[in-house]
Amino acid sequence: MDAAVAGEVDLAFVPLENALEGSVNLTIDYLIHEQPLAIVGEMTLPIHQHLLVHPSRENEWKKLEKIYSHSHAIAQCHKFLHRHFSSVPYEYAKSTGAAAKYVSEHSDLPIGVIANEMAAATYGLSIVKRDIQDYQDNHTRFVILSPEKDVSFEVNAKLSSRPKTTMMVTLPQDDQSGALHRVLSAFSWRNLNLSKIESRPTKTGLGNYFFIIDIEQAMDQVLIPGAVQEMEALGCRVKLLGTYQSYSI
Numbered sequence: 001m002d003a004a005v006a007g008e009v010d011l012a013f014v015p016l017e018n019a020l021e022g023s024v025n026l027t028i029d030y031l032i033h034e035q036p037l038a039i040v041g042e043m044t045l046p047i048h049q050h051l052l053v054h055p056s057r058e059n060e061w062k063k064l065e066k067i068y069s070h071s072h073a074i075a076q077c078h079k080f081l082h083r084h085f086s087s088v089p090y091e092y093a094k095s096t097g098a099a100a101k102y103v104s105e106h107s108d109l110p111i112g113v114i115a116n117e118m119a120a121a122t123y124g125l126s127i128v129k130r131d132i133q134d135y136q137d138n139h140t141r142f143v144i145l146s147p148e149k150d151v152s153f154e155v156n157a158k159l160s161s162r163p164k165t166t167m168m169v170t171l172p173q174d175d176q177s178g179a180l181h182r183v184l185s186a187f188s189w190r191n192l193n194l195s196k197i198e199s200r201p202t203k204t205g206l207g208n209y210f211f212i213i214d215i216e217q218a219m220d221q222v223l224i225p226g227a228v229q230e231m232e233a234l235g236c237r238v239k240l241l242g243t244y245q246s247y248s249i
Helices: 002-006 025-033 055-063 071-076 078-084 096-104 117-123 179-188 223-233
Strands: 012-018 038-046 050-053 066-069 090-092 111-115 126-129 139-146 164-170 194-201 209-215 237-248
Touching: 012 025, 012 071, 025 194, 050 055, 050 096, 050 117, 055 126, 066 071, 066 096, 071 078, 071 090, 071 111, 096 111, 096 117, 111 117, 117 126, 164 223, 179 194, 179 209, 179 223, 223 237
Parallel strands: 038 237, 066 090, 066 111
Antiparallel strands: 012 139, 038 139, 050 111, 050 126, 164 209, 164 237, 194 209
């Protein structure tokens, strides 16, 4: 995401939500509290986690002394790790790719990584155990981010659902009774379907939250702007995070 903000890359492709572990709070918090990036697309991918090691340790993978990966990937493979590596410590990385890169650069260490097949190919690692995730029906929702709201790109995937619009809503600070109910009513009477509503702390004090809301409709000229105006009239702060197409593989 930092690379997209700095102009080093045109787009960022980052996880937002996993079917097993829920939202990726690091991504949400970055979009809200750090540099502004717009959501310009989303893609849902099936997740297959594998145990990877440096090729020089392919026949010694049962003797690993530490396993690296993103916290979500480790959590998704709890049963396998408990069965085979119950006494082996974990080291959390900012991403599975970063963990795979580290393992590839430290062939002298008895370490492994939980990552996908692409990471194995990218960093020249050997897959010693395939599909070690606890549940086979595991998917992750990734978002495509850009510094520009209007950007074109090609996606080799199928459209999976209606367009979406995502926004952040912060309730009034005076703690009005029924404020959240009135916010939801702004969507309800306009027949705007919400596919997700989730709270996150504002980081301004205990009990202060904002809400991430997904609307199953692209931004229009009447309904969504009308809902925004109604919420702002209630004293809410509203921030549009993006309106975009949804894809799946």
